[in-house]
Amino acid sequence: MGKKNLLLASRLADILLRFNRGETLTLNGLAEEYGVHPRTIRRDIEDRLAIAGVEKDTVKNSYSLRVEYLGKFDASSIDTFAEVAGVKELFPALDKKILQSVFYPTPEQNILVMGHRYIKNAQQTENFTRLQQAISECRRIDFSYFKRAEHHTYHVEPYQLINHSGIWYLAANHNGKMKKFTLSKISALHCTFDIFKRSSILLNDLKNEESVWSNELKFEVVIKVSPEVAEYFQRRDLVIGQVVEKELTDGGLIISARISHKNEVLPIVQYWLPHVRIVSPESLRQELETTMRHYLGIQG
Numbered sequence: 066m067g068k069k070n071l072l073l074a075s076r077l078a079d080i081l082l083r084f085n086r087g088e089t090l091t092l093n094g095l096a097e098e099y100g101v102h103p104r105t106i107r108r109d110i111e112d113r114l115a116i117a118g119v120e121k122d123t124v125k126n127s128y129s130l131r132v133e134y135l136g137k138f139d140a141s142s143i144d145t146f147a148e149v150a151g152v153k154e155l156f157p158a159l160d161k162k163i164l165q166s167v168f169y170p171t172p173e174q175n176i177l178v179m180g181h182r183y184i185k186n187a188q189q190t191e192n193f194t195r196l197q198q199a200i201s202e203c204r205r206i207d208f209s210y211f212k213r214a215e216h217h218t219y220h221v222e223p224y225q226l227i228n229h230s231g232i233w234y235l236a237a238n239h240n241g242k243m244k245k246f247t248l249s250k251i252s253a254l255h256c257t258f259d260i261f262k263r264s265s266i267l268l269n270d271l272k273n274e275e276s277v278w279s280n281e282l283k284f285e286v287v288i289k290v291s292p293e294v295a296e297y298f299q300r301r302d303l304v305i306g307q308v309v310e311k312e313l314t315d316g317g318l319i320i321s322a323r324i325s326h327k328n329e330v331l332p333i334v335q336y337w338l339p340h341v342r343i344v345s346p347e348s349l350r351q352e353l354e355t356t357m358r359h360y361l362g363i364q365g
Contacts, residue, residue, distance in 0.1 A: 076101075076114055084119060084130040091127045109276030111190055189233070192254050196235060199223050199256045203263060206237075209253040210246055219246070222261045225271055236271055243267050283323045286330050286349060291340040303333055319344070327352070 075097055083090060097105040110119055110128050118131045140297045209216045221237035226248070228234070233248035238261075261286050287310070290298050295302065295318045304322045311319040324330055328348060334341050334353060343350040 073109075077109055078111060081114060084114075084128070087130070089122075089125075089127050089129040090124070093126075110191075112193060121207070150228055188252065189249055192248060192251055193226065193233065195254060195256055196226060196248075197224055200225065203261050205257050205259040207253075207255040207257065208251045210248075211250045216252075222263075223245075224263065224267065227271075238264070238267055243270060283325050284346065285321055285323050286346065287319065287321045287344040288330070288334065289342045289344050290318040290320060290337075294340040296339055303337075304330055 080090065080095070092103045092106050095106045099106070111121075118133070119128050120131050121128050139273065167320060196206070198204075203222075205222055207218065207220050209221055211217075219237075219239060221239045221244075223237045224238040224243070225233060226233060227236050227245065229245075235248055235251065236243060236245050238244075277348040285302075288304070292313075292315050295316055298307070298318055298320060299309065304320065305324065307320045307322045309318055310321050313319065323328065330343075331349075331353060334343055335357075338357075
């Protein structure tokens, strides 16, 4: 059975099940079988399946599951992995029937998932693995971080690796505040032997925080949505944590959200112009209007 139509979620699960059966898999073989580039398979195994106990044979350029992990994965394990990989909520339920249709599709594929394309390079892969270890061992780390066209040095306590909308971030305690650092901007990573104790309060804050600007004070923004695009805002939260405050008689909406940074809402509003307008705060509305006038070359 051809598997070229398998997409990310089903491909990962299928590879994991094959590892679980004791198979040894090669990059080129998997790439040809799934109809993707070998770099995609390397990313699947070395990034996304790194926690599954996979080991690499550099001579044969192949991968297999370490002996102590063989036979340990079942439907429950796949369900847990789907949650970690961020794909569990794509499906109404991951019961046996759905798993069967995903892992072993018919020629008439009845499930199709269109997702993000993940950016990756060799350094990011290496840092990802080293950060996993530092987090597991509660070891403080140092790194250089490229921000506003300059390199800054940070000494932090790493807590989690988090994926927001296809981009990996390191969540770390820096001077008593939880910050999120874009993984691709981290270089010169040094994992020290200095041990720290995790804060249960910071861990709980991370669990409940949807934004990448978790260290900022939240403020409320109110947005008016025209009837032409209201259904898109009702279908899913285009603004993180949005609440529909009122459905207008013309079919439009008034929505609100508590955000930590203006960039959580400005790109959304700009994308949906002229059908979306900021009602408050006034300062944010004026900032957007000034930006648009500058873009259009309008004076005053």
